[in-house]
Amino acid sequence: MPTYFYKAKNLKGEEKSGVLVAEDPRHLSQLLRKEGYFLISLRENEEEKKSKFGFSKLSFFQNLIGVSLTEKLFFTRNLEVMIRTGVSLPRAFEILASQTKSEKFKKALLQISQSIIKGKSLSEALGAFEEIFPSLYQEVLKVGEETGKVEDALKILATQMEREHSLKSRVKTAMVYPTIVLCMTLAIGIFMMVFAIPKLKAAFEELNVELPFTTRLVLNSADFLTKNWPLALLMGGGLIFIGFSVLKSKKGGKFKSKITLKIPILSKIVRETNSALALRTLSSLLAAGVPIVRGLKVASGALTNFYFRKSFLEAAKVVEKGGRLSQALKPYQDLYSPMVLQMMEVGEETGETSRVLEELADFYEEEVSNALQKLSSIIEPILIMIIGGIVGFFAVSMFQPMFSIMQGL
Numbered sequence: 121m122p123t124y125f126y127k128a129k130n131l132k133g134e135e136k137s138g139v140l141v142a143e144d145p146r147h148l149s150q151l152l153r154k155e156g157y158f159l160i161s162l163r164e165n166e167e168e169k170k171s172k173f174g175f176s177k178l179s180f181f182q183n184l185i186g187v188s189l190t191e192k193l194f195f196t197r198n199l200e201v202m203i204r205t206g207v208s209l210p211r212a213f214e215i216l217a218s219q220t221k222s223e224k225f226k227k228a229l230l231q232i233s234q235s236i237i238k239g240k241s242l243s244e245a246l247g248a249f250e251e252i253f254p255s256l257y258q259e260v261l262k263v264g265e266e267t268g269k270v271e272d273a274l275k276i277l278a279t280q281m282e283r284e285h286s287l288k289s290r291v292k293t294a295m296v297y298p299t300i301v302l303c304m305t306l307a308i309g310i311f312m313m314v315f316a317i318p319k320l321k322a323a324f325e326e327l328n329v330e331l332p333f334t335t336r337l338v339l340n341s342a343d344f345l346t347k348n349w350p351l352a353l354l355m356g357g358g359l360i361f362i363g364f365s366v367l368k369s370k371k372g373g374k375f376k377s378k379i380t381l382k383i384p385i386l387s388k389i390v391r392e393t394n395s396a397l398a399l400r401t402l403s404s405l406l407a408a409g410v411p412i413v414r415g416l417k418v419a420s421g422a423l424t425n426f427y428f429r430k431s432f433l434e435a436a437k438v439v440e441k442g443g444r445l446s447q448a449l450k451p452y453q454d455l456y457s458p459m460v461l462q463m464m465e466v467g468e469e470t471g472e473t474s475r476v477l478e479e480l481a482d483f484y485e486e487e488v489s490n491a492l493q494k495l496s497s498i499i500e501p502i503l504i505m506i507i508g509g510i511v512g513f514f515a516v517s518m519f520q521p522m523f524s525i526m527q528g529l
Contacts, residue, residue: 124148128157135160138214140230151237187225187252189288193281195220195229200274210237228252241265256401256422259415260408273408280404287396287485291389294492301503305510310345312514317342320518334517377426381454385498389491394425395456396484398432403477412473413440431455444468
């Protein structure tokens with residue numbers, strides 16, 4: 121359905137403007153009359169009109185990528201303020217829809233607004249867009265609706281997302297430098313293979329000398345790249361696509377989770393990052409009033425690491441039968457440190473499990489930050505060694521035949 125920007129008036133002469141999703145102008149007029157307003161003017165969303173007759177690249181890529189965590193955080197914070205100040209939910213969603221840059225998010229917010237007008241609860245309306253608002257978001261708001269504290273539930277969600285965004289940003293920032301260096305190394309390597317090495321090959325052929333295995337390997341690789349570059353690009357793209365597809369599959373995700381927990385330098389950071397996310401998510405759910413069994417199941421869905429997800433699902437079964445969370449997680453001491461289990465026991469005994477989990481999450485986030493700073497100092501010499509090894513291999517491969525020629529003179 122198209123999106124309309126409208127202006128309307130009621131019998132008191134009060135004007136109202138906003139954004140609504142409707143089948144056509146007549147349907148828009150009917151929707152406004154239900155609220156006691158009469159349509160004065162309207163304008164259809166130009167971006168949507170364009171997509172009917174052409175191809176909107178921006179909209180296409182936004183739909184493909186999805187809604188960012190930053191945008192959802194901005195929405196949650198503003199929705200909390202609007203509800204706290206007495207703005208009605210449909211109106212709040214209309215205002216926030218007009219502020220967002222993502223077409224996908226805008227359409228979702230406007231449709232949620234319409235669902236609420238038709239009588240659905242907020243959590244039910246959000247359930248139609250699970251790819252944007254996951255079960256964690258819905259469960260916290262559902263409890264907020266039941267207790268009459270929706271604004272408090274939104275505050276908990278915003279805090280959760282802020283901490284998650286901060287943690288993920290630190291990890292991504294730490295990975296920027298090595299990624300750029302490796303990409304530049306690959307680009308320079310391809311440039312050498314395509315432009316420099318073929319000239320050396322011509323020189324070796326003229327001299328008619330016997331070439332070592334490493335030299336023949338480099339020359340043949342360069343020859344393949346220059347003569348079959350479309351095939352090389354296709355093979356490279358195919359391998360990347362297959363790699364991503366495998367890693368996104370259930371078995372691939374399990375393999376990736378296992379490998380990242382075994383790599384010597386990264387394993388500690390991966391374990392602490394996932395521990396912080398797991399404990400923070402569960403803490404937010406418990407603070408909102410979600411029962412612990414349901415909280416464990418919902419939190420497991422928010423975790424990306426297979427083994428951390430499995431630990432929460434198995435713990436939910438134990439707790440459901442009457443066991444304690446600290447006891448349920450004891451078989452997973454390779455994931456959670458003894459300190460976590462001991463602190464959980466203290467929290468259970470004092471009835472402060474949510475607060476203890478939050479403090480543990482704070483501790484691990486600080487540990488991750490310190491570990492990433494150390495990693496930055498370690499990774500630089502490792503990258504220098506890798507690049508030096510690659511450059512050395514090329515140099516030896518190319519200069520070895522030259523030394524053989526000079527010795528034969």
